[in-house]
Amino acid sequence: MQFNLDFSIEFFLSLILILFPSAWNLLQFLYYKVSDYQDIVKRGNRKKISIVTAIKGEEILTVEEFLSNLSMQSFHDFELIIVSDDEEDTLQKIKNLARKYDFAKVIKGNGKGRKAGALNLGVQASQNDTLLFLDVEARLESDFMDKVSLLDCDAVAFKLKVREKFKNQLERSYSAMTEFSMRSLFRGRSKLGLPIFPNGSSLLLKKEVLKKIGEFKEGSMAEDLEIGIRLFLSGIKVTYIQDPLIYTLSPPNVQSLVSQLSRWAYGSGELFSESFHMMLGKGLRGIEGFLYVNQWGLYILPFFVLGIDLLIAPLVSPLPFIVSLLIYVSLSIPTIYVNRNVNLSYGLPFYWALLKGYIKGLLHLKYEWKVTPKSEVRNPN
Numbered sequence: 058m059q060f061n062l063d064f065s066i067e068f069f070l071s072l073i074l075i076l077f078p079s080a081w082n083l084l085q086f087l088y089y090k091v092s093d094y095q096d097i098v099k100r101g102n103r104k105k106i107s108i109v110t111a112i113k114g115e116e117i118l119t120v121e122e123f124l125s126n127l128s129m130q131s132f133h134d135f136e137l138i139i140v141s142d143d144e145e146d147t148l149q150k151i152k153n154l155a156r157k158y159d160f161a162k163v164i165k166g167n168g169k170g171r172k173a174g175a176l177n178l179g180v181q182a183s184q185n186d187t188l189l190f191l192d193v194e195a196r197l198e199s200d201f202m203d204k205v206s207l208l209d210c211d212a213v214a215f216k217l218k219v220r221e222k223f224k225n226q227l228e229r230s231y232s233a234m235t236e237f238s239m240r241s242l243f244r245g246r247s248k249l250g251l252p253i254f255p256n257g258s259s260l261l262l263k264k265e266v267l268k269k270i271g272e273f274k275e276g277s278m279a280e281d282l283e284i285g286i287r288l289f290l291s292g293i294k295v296t297y298i299q300d301p302l303i304y305t306l307s308p309p310n311v312q313s314l315v316s317q318l319s320r321w322a323y324g325s326g327e328l329f330s331e332s333f334h335m336m337l338g339k340g341l342r343g344i345e346g347f348l349y350v351n352q353w354g355l356y357i358l359p360f361f362v363l364g365i366d367l368l369i370a371p372l373v374s375p376l377p378f379i380v381s382l383l384i385y386v387s388l389s390i391p392t393i394y395v396n397r398n399v400n401l402s403y404g405l406p407f408y409w410a411l412l413k414g415y416i417k418g419l420l421h422l423k424y425e426w427k428v429t430p431k432s433e434v435r436n437p438n
Contacts, residue, residue: 067369071377072384074362078355079388081348086391088245089237098298101209104187106135106202109179111172112193113142117150123193124158132203135160135189138182140175142166170275172257177272180264188267192258196220196304204301211266212288212295214243214255216302227314231307233398242349243297252288252335252346253295257281259303266293278424279324282350286331289339289346315406319414322353326418329354354415357408359385 108127112120120139127137137160141148148165155161164182166175180188189205205213216239219232247253257280270287277283288295308314332350335343348355363385366378417424 067366067373068377068380071362071366071381075359075381075385077348078358079385081352081355082385082389082392084345084348085237085241086395088249089241089392089395090245091248092240092245094244094248098213098296099209100207103132103134103206104208105185106187106189106206107180107183107185108135108137108189108191109140109176109183110137110191110193111140111142111166111175111179112151113166113175115193117147117154119193120151121154123195124154124161126196127160128158129199130197130202131199132206133160134206135202136184137161138179139163139193140166140179140182142168142175170273171277171280173273173277173280174275176257176280177275180267180272183264186264188262188264190257190260190262191303192305194306195258198301201301201303205261208261208298210261210296211263211293212255213261214253214295214297215259215261216243216297216299217256217259217305218302219307220304227311228307230399231314233396235305235307237396244299246349247297251342252285252349253297254282254285254289254346254349255295258305269293277324278320278327278418282324283328283331286328286335286346286350289335289343311406315410318353318407319410320424322411322414323418323424325351325353326415327421329419353411354419357412357415360408360412 110123124137137155137158139151139155139161141151141163142165143151148163152163155163162182164178166178168174170177176190187206217235218239219228219235221232243253260281266288270284270291270293273280274283285295308317328350332347335346335350337343339346359381362381363378366381370378414424
């Protein structure tokens with residue numbers, strides 16, 4: 058009798074826990090399949106724009122290329138505010154670069170609140186009512202600002218596309234992952250009316266919206282994800298658009314990507330309690346939003362479930378392990394297939410990074426922020 062009870066409990070818990078990551082993998086495939094549609098975006102009169110960019114530890118060449126790229130815009134009614142948390146000598150070099158461009162100004166950060174603190178300083182220094190948040194590695198086509206100036210949305214998330222250098226396998230894999238993410242988790246989810254959580258490297262916000270929901274949460278590792286949660290809970294729609302898009306870079310090597318994934322996973326785990334609030338009173342959209350925010354935890358959950366099933370199989374039964382494995386594999390195959398251009402040999406270090414990052418974030422343990430290198434010089438990894 059005790060054996061049957063133990064088996065029933067273990068089997069039930071195993072099935073419940075494996076269904077969450079399995080269902081999330083299948084949902085990504087379904088989002089991908091429904092993602093073919095035209096952008097419908099509200100447009101109005103032209104608006105002046107304030108670009109806010111936070112930097113620390115970036116290469117001077119990257120900053121110079123960023124400024125040069127913005128100088129080639131066909132629409133000129135914008136300002137750029139760079140908030141630098143660098144040491145004084147580096148800060149002066151950046152200021153000297155910015156003096157060549159009448160649209161740019163550099164202010165010194167106060168070193169508080171991580172990236173969110175720097176962004177808040179930039180917003181406070183901005184002169185315009187439309188805010189565009191870009192990372193320093195962003196590169197824009199010459200008509201980007203012209204198109205953006207006509208947008209009349211409370212919040213906009215732009216498509217990200219990895220610049221087509223393709224000098225190594227890692228860059229090709231990162232490009233494929235980014236393309237899948239944009240098509241499935243942004244475009245597909247947008248079509249279905251699900252909440253969009255913007256990337257901080259490609260976000261447009263009306264200043265009045267930011268005043269309504271409050272500034273970026275200082276100290277948050279994933280300030281973009283956190284503000285996306287508050288936008289959803291406040292009933293403010295984030296519109297996703299494909300055109301214009303923003304070009305970005307892949308990390309230059311596996312070690313840098315592992316560090317980046319760990320940071321993303323930490324930010325996800327850190328926001329577990331905040332994301333849990335989305336399930337209260339927001340129906341299925343809130344539940345789905347919770348899964349989205351915690352997806353980095355969902356990617357590692359199957360290894361815990363299957364590992365425990367395997368350990369206790371000799372004591373109870375191998376059936377929970379076999380059934381859980383079949384469910385996970387069968388529901389994940391469609392997503393694995395559409396991601397077939399991703400090099401799966403990177404899987405082990407990636408999952409280890411997600412595990413460490415998510416658990417640390419969940420427990421709010423100390424985490425050292427490391428800037429992802431942006432050098433155009435790629436190593437063989």
